[in-house]
Amino acid sequence: MSHLNTFQQLLYYYDHNGMYVLQQFLRHFLISIYGVLFAAIIGIPIGIFIARNHKLGNFVISIANVIQTIPSLALLSIIMIVMGLGVNTVIMTVFLYSLLPIIKNTYTGMRNVNANIIDSGRGMGMTNWQILYMVRLPLSLSIIMAGIRNALVLAIGITAIGAFVGAGGLGDIIIRGTNATNGGALILAGALPTALMSIITDLLLNLIEKWLQPTGMKKEA
Amino acid sequence: MSEQTPMVQFKDVTKIYKGKTPAVSHANITIKKGEFCCFIGTSGSGKTTLMRMINRMNSITSGEVFINGKNVNNLNPVDLRRKVGYVIQNNGLMPHMTIKENIVLVPKLLKWSQEKLDQKAKELIKLAELPESYLDRYPAELSGGQQQRIGVVRALAADQDLILMDEPFGALDPITRENLQDLVQRLQQKMGKTIVFVTHDMDEALKLATHIVIMNDGEVVQDDIPENILQNPANEFVENLIGEDRLAEAKHDTVQVKEIMLTTPVKINLGASLKEALSLMKQRNVDTLLVTDDDDHMKGYIRINRLEHRYHRASSVSDILESDIYTVKPTAYLRDTVDRILKRGSSYVPVVDDNNKLVGIVTRSALVTLVYNTIWGDTDPMSSAELSKHQKDQVTKGADDDHD
Numbered sequence: 001m002s003h004l005n006t007f008q009q010l011l012y013y014y015d016h017n018g019m020y021v022l023q024q025f026l027r028h029f030l031i032s033i034y035g036v037l038f039a040a041i042i043g044i045p046i047g048i049f050i051a052r053n054h055k056l057g058n059f060v061i062s063i064a065n066v067i068q069t070i071p072s073l074a075l076l077s078i079i080m081i082v083m084g085l086g087v088n089t090v091i092m093t094v095f096l097y098s099l100l101p102i103i104k105n106t107y108t109g110m111r112n113v114n115a116n117i118i119d120s121g122r123g124m125g126m127t128n129w130q131i132l133y134m135v136r137l138p139l140s141l142s143i144i145m146a147g148i149r150n151a152l153v154l155a156i157g158i159t160a161i162g163a164f165v166g167a168g169g170l171g172d173i174i175i176r177g178t179n180a181t182n183g184g185a186l187i188l189a190g191a192l193p194t195a196l197m198s199i200i201t202d203l204l205l206n207l208i209e210k211w212l213q214p215t216g217m218k219k220e221a
Numbered sequence: 222m223s224e225q226t227p228m229v230q231f232k233d234v235t236k237i238y239k240g241k242t243p244a245v246s247h248a249n250i251t252i253k254k255g256e257f258c259c260f261i262g263t264s265g266s267g268k269t270t271l272m273r274m275i276n277r278m279n280s281i282t283s284g285e286v287f288i289n290g291k292n293v294n295n296l297n298p299v300d301l302r303r304k305v306g307y308v309i310q311n312n313g314l315m316p317h318m319t320i321k322e323n324i325v326l327v328p329k330l331l332k333w334s335q336e337k338l339d340q341k342a343k344e345l346i347k348l349a350e351l352p353e354s355y356l357d358r359y360p361a362e363l364s365g366g367q368q369q370r371i372g373v374v375r376a377l378a379a380d381q382d383l384i385l386m387d388e389p390f391g392a393l394d395p396i397t398r399e400n401l402q403d404l405v406q407r408l409q410q411k412m413g414k415t416i417v418f419v420t421h422d423m424d425e426a427l428k429l430a431t432h433i434v435i436m437n438d439g440e441v442v443q444d445d446i447p448e449n450i451l452q453n454p455a456n457e458f459v460e461n462l463i464g465e466d467r468l469a470e471a472k473h474d475t476v477q478v479k480e481i482m483l484t485t486p487v488k489i490n491l492g493a494s495l496k497e498a499l500s501l502m503k504q505r506n507v508d509t510l511l512v513t514d515d516d517d518h519m520k521g522y523i524r525i526n527r528l529e530h531r532y533h534r535a536s537s538v539s540d541i542l543e544s545d546i547y548t549v550k551p552t553a554y555l556r557d558t559v560d561r562i563l564k565r566g567s568s569y570v571p572v573v574d575d576n577n578k579l580v581g582i583v584t585r586s587a588l589v590t591l592v593y594n595t596i597w598g599d600t601d602p603m604s605s606a607e608l609s610k611h612q613k614d615q616v617t618k619g620a621d622d623d624h625d
């Protein structure tokens with residue numbers, strides 16, 4: 001294949017391994033989604049809970065911040081020691097990394113709801129639960145969504161590295177590229193869809209985020 | 222009137238926020254049903270705190286608050302708040318809900334049927350004097366004044382008898398403000414609601430209130446009807462709050478008829494001849510005479526034009542007597558009579574005592590002087606002597622234009 005230039009090699013690769021790339025693409029995407037989904041399931045309630053107390057909030061967020069500062073490869077290795085090779089280790093890593101943006105944004109969203117509006121709801125006889133789902137959540141949904149978007153874009157990057165622990169995904173193709181001599185085209189074959197996935201995810205979630213913005217508040221901008 | 226359970230009652234209520242001096246101390250206030258009660262005072266005097274203890278938005282440190290005879294601490298706070306209308310400062314509309322959703326929020330919490338909710342929304346938007354199409358708008362699409370209107374009618378949605386309003390018209394221009402005050406006043410009078418209203422605008426309080434509670438530094442300084450507060454301010458703080466202009470005005474309000482009446486009205490006996498009457502008119506230079514009997518009882522009046530017509534046919538004053546005369550009592554307050562006198566367009570009003578004896582006369586020109594002094598803020602009201610002297614000059618001139 002060495003008589004072809006990188007671009008031609010790339011097309012050739014896609015032509016012959018299209019199905020495989022697509023599989024890896026899906027796998028990659030699902031690993032990221034699972035990690036983020038779990039993080040959302042855990043992180044949003046945590047964010048809601050810690051929003052009641054400023055001190056607790058700062059404490060929890062600083063812990064999440066610490067997790068975030070660990071290099072992803074290092075965290076991946078540490079978790080691998082505990083959970084062994086395989087896809088679960090990557091999902092766990094994605095989960096841990098996603099916690100911070102999700103908790104932080106939920107916390108911020110909750111705390112940013114105008115105190116006057118909460119007071120008004122309370123004054124009209126809403127229960128705490130009603131204030132949460134009729135006022136606080138609708139008003140902070142788009143901020144929470146922004147956190148999920150950040151987390152997912154981050155997760156796609158982490159999943160690419162996750163191929164090192166044998167989870168598969170587009171990272172697999174990239175790693176094979178780095179191992180081969182003259183593997184530039186292979187690296188591209190994995191990296192391009194990864195980048196594409198990030199960009200599309202970002203755009204899509206951005207749209208959802210806008211859509212989730214409370215109707216009455218959109219026009220302010 | 223039989224003793225009615227008060228709508229709201231504070232008994233020795235104190236509120237202390239953690240680590241602070243009392244925000245409200247030892248408040249004893251009774252608000253009757255149908256009252257429009259204003260809490261007024263400077264910023265930080267504890268008005269909001271006091272009000273929010275009614276619907277348990279603030280806890281009560283010591284003492285007791287009753288609604289309708291029930292201690293609020295024995296009521297479920299959520300149920301309590303749904304039963305008490307609450308207009309929060311800066312309207313507190315939910316920005317993510319339409320006007321309709323906002324208006325019927327409490328009925329919805331109370332699980333009314335959708336049909337009833339729709340009907341209520343339409344009813345209330347009408348009450349707010351806004352078009353029905355506004356129901357589908359969001360608060361941000363309304364002007365500040367329109368939002369406040371919604372805030373006010375929202376508190377009526379579940380037919381609450383008691384409504385709390387915390388400076389509902391704080392940030393509005395004077396005209397919009399006045400409109401909304403009128404709206405609230407109409408609603409209150411029409412629907413017989415009890416309203417507790419926090420403000421720091423004395424004009425607003427005087428316009429709306431039937432009961433005023435004045436707060437300073439957490440203490441209730443004075444608690445009375447507006448008239449009594451104007452007439453007898455409890456201390457200098459209250460005086461300052463009321464302001465000099467209004468105090469001066471209030472002083473005029475307490476002037477009684479007897480203080481400015483002229484005690485020597487031009488009068489004639491019922492049995493006197495028309496000739497006598499005419500010469501008395503000429504002598505005193507007036508065109509009407511008050512007519513009394515031998516015991517000074519008020520009988521009516523005679524006028525020069527009637528006298529002229531009937532001079533040859535009639536013989537005595539009683540033949541041309543006109544008895545449809547409006548009189549006032551010497552103890553009546555001028556503020557109550559001044560309007561009526563001025564509106565009737567007569568130039569004088571005889572003053573009679575309880576036995577219908579003529580004791581004096583108030584002339585239109587004396588009233589004009591009084592009104593003039595009030596408006597131009599002449600702080601020392603004219604002494605009665607001065608007024609009477611003034612009146613003497615005026616009674617004749619005033620009589621000239623009474624040709625009806």
Ligand SMILES: Nc1ncnc2c1ncn2[C@@H]1O[C@H](COP(=O)(O)OP(=O)(O)OP(=O)(O)O)[C@@H](O)[C@H]1O
Nearest residue numbers: 238239241244263264265266267268269270271421
């Ligand atoms: N939640 C709170 N925590 C602590 N202190 C408070 C709280 N709310 C009010 N205070 C204090 O209580 C006092 C009375 O406050 P309050 O809000 O009742 O005053 P106000 O008369 O309504 O004033 P304004 O006209 O400015 O609204 C103030 O000194 C205030 O600082």
Ligand SMILES: [Mg+2]
Nearest residue numbers: 268269270387
């Ligand atoms: Mg206040």
